[in-house]
Amino acid sequence: MNYCSNCGAASLVQKIPEGDNHLRIVCENCHTIHYQNPKIVTGCLPEWEDKILLCKRAIEPRYGLWTLPAGFMENQESLEQAAVRETWEEAQARVAPLSLYVILSLPRISQVYVMFRAPLQDLNFAPGVESLEVKLFTQDEIPWEQLAFPVIRRTLTHYYQDRPRGQFPVHVEELLPPSSSPLQTS
Amino acid sequence: MNYCSNCGAASLVQKIPEGDNHLRIVCENCHTIHYQNPKIVTGCLPEWEDKILLCKRAIEPRYGLWTLPAGFMENQESLEQAAVRETWEEAQARVAPLSLYVILSLPRISQVYVMFRAPLQDLNFAPGVESLEVKLFTQDEIPWEQLAFPVIRRTLTHYYQDRPRGQFPVHVEELLPPSSSPLQTS
Numbered sequence: 001m002n003y004c005s006n007c008g009a010a011s012l013v014q015k016i017p018e019g020d021n022h023l024r025i026v027c028e029n030c031h032t033i034h035y036q037n038p039k040i041v042t043g044c045l046p047e048w049e050d051k052i053l054l055c056k057r058a059i060e061p062r063y064g065l066w067t068l069p070a071g072f073m074e075n076q077e078s079l080e081q082a083a084v085r086e087t088w089e090e091a092q093a094r095v096a097p098l099s100l101y102v103i104l105s106l107p108r109i110s111q112v113y114v115m116f117r118a119p120l121q122d123l124n125f126a127p128g129v130e131s132l133e134v135k136l137f138t139q140d141e142i143p144w145e146q147l148a149f150p151v152i153r154r155t156l157t158h159y160y161q162d163r164p165r166g167q168f169p170v171h172v173e174e175l176l177p178p179s180s181s182p183l184q185t186s
Numbered sequence: 187m188n189y190c191s192n193c194g195a196a197s198l199v200q201k202i203p204e205g206d207n208h209l210r211i212v213c214e215n216c217h218t219i220h221y222q223n224p225k226i227v228t229g230c231l232p233e234w235e236d237k238i239l240l241c242k243r244a245i246e247p248r249y250g251l252w253t254l255p256a257g258f259m260e261n262q263e264s265l266e267q268a269a270v271r272e273t274w275e276e277a278q279a280r281v282a283p284l285s286l287y288v289i290l291s292l293p294r295i296s297q298v299y300v301m302f303r304a305p306l307q308d309l310n311f312a313p314g315v316e317s318l319e320v321k322l323f324t325q326d327e328i329p330w331e332q333l334a335f336p337v338i339r340r341t342l343t344h345y346y347q348d349r350p351r352g353q354f355p356v357h358v359e360e361l362l363p364p365s366s367s368p369l370q371t372s
Binding site: 001002003004005006007008010019021022034035036037038039040072073074075076077078079080081089098100103105107108110112114129170172174 | 187188189190191192193194196205207208220221222223224225226258259260261262263264265266267275284286289291293294296298300315356358360
C-alpha cells in the first residue's frame, strides 16, 4: 500500500490512532484509517466410502502438490456457500451436507482455515481450472509427502485419528510454525 | 475506494479479471486487483454460575444497548487470542478456557461471527473504554429488547435452549435478515 485509497495522497504512515491500541496504516492527509484484518480460507474434506477427494494444484504456490478443495471466502456469501463453491470450482464436485470439522488460526499469515466434512453426492468430479487432477484416496494412498500445505496435513491427521472412533468433534487450534508443536486450545 | 493504493491513479473499475469469476476492483493503470473479503468478529459468552456477562455499549453503532464482548479479529492473532483480548478490552474480564460455540455468517454485511463460551476467572470485571457498564445477568434478567445486534440475540437464544440439556454443540448458521428465518445448516 503506497497511496491512500481514499484521497490518493502518498501520505500513509504507520501509527496508533487515538483511542486505538494497534498500529494502523493512516493517511496523514485525509486521516482515513486503513484497517487490515485476517482472511478466511474455507473448504471441504469430501468423503466417498473409505476415500477422500484431493486436488493436485495447477497454480502457484505449491504447483503439482495435493490439497483439499478450499479457497478464500468471498464477500456476500456464507461459510457453507463458500466451501461448496470452492469444492465445485476446484473439483467440479457436489457435496452435502456440510459438518464443521477443523478451524485453524494461522496468525503468522493472518488467515483462518475453516474446513467442513462433506459426503460427495456422486462420482462425477473432474479437475477445475485450478487443478491438474482430482482423485479419491484411501488412507494408505494419501500422498503425505506431497501435500501442499501444513493445514491440509493437520486436517487429514485429525480425520484419520477420529475416524476409528466414528466421532468427529470440532477441532479449534492455532497452527504454529513447524519448529513448535500445535497448541490445542479446545 | 477512489484511488489505487498501489500506483495512486484514479483508474479503478469494477470488472471480472481473466481467469476469475467474481467482480473485483481493478486498477486499469497498474492492473492491481484489489480483493475484498469478509471480516471475522469474535468474542465470548462469559459465564459465572447461572449468569452471563453483558456490556452496555459506549460507542456507535447501538450506543447504550447491551452486547456480548466481541470485536474484529486483528492480523497476527489467533481466534482465541482475539476473543480473549476483546473480552479484556470491553469488560476488563479474564476468561478461560474457551469452547467454540456459535459461528454465524452474515453475508449481507460480509462478516462471520465466531463466539466462544468461556467461564469468568473472577469477578474483577469493569467497563473498558468502549463500555458504559458491565453486568452479570440471570436468564430472567437478560434485556432482550435492548440487545445491540441480532447475532447477540441468536447466540443467547441458543445458550438458553442448550443449557437445560447441559450440552452445547457448535452451531453453524447463516443469519438472514429479520424477514426470513435462520437457516440451520449443521
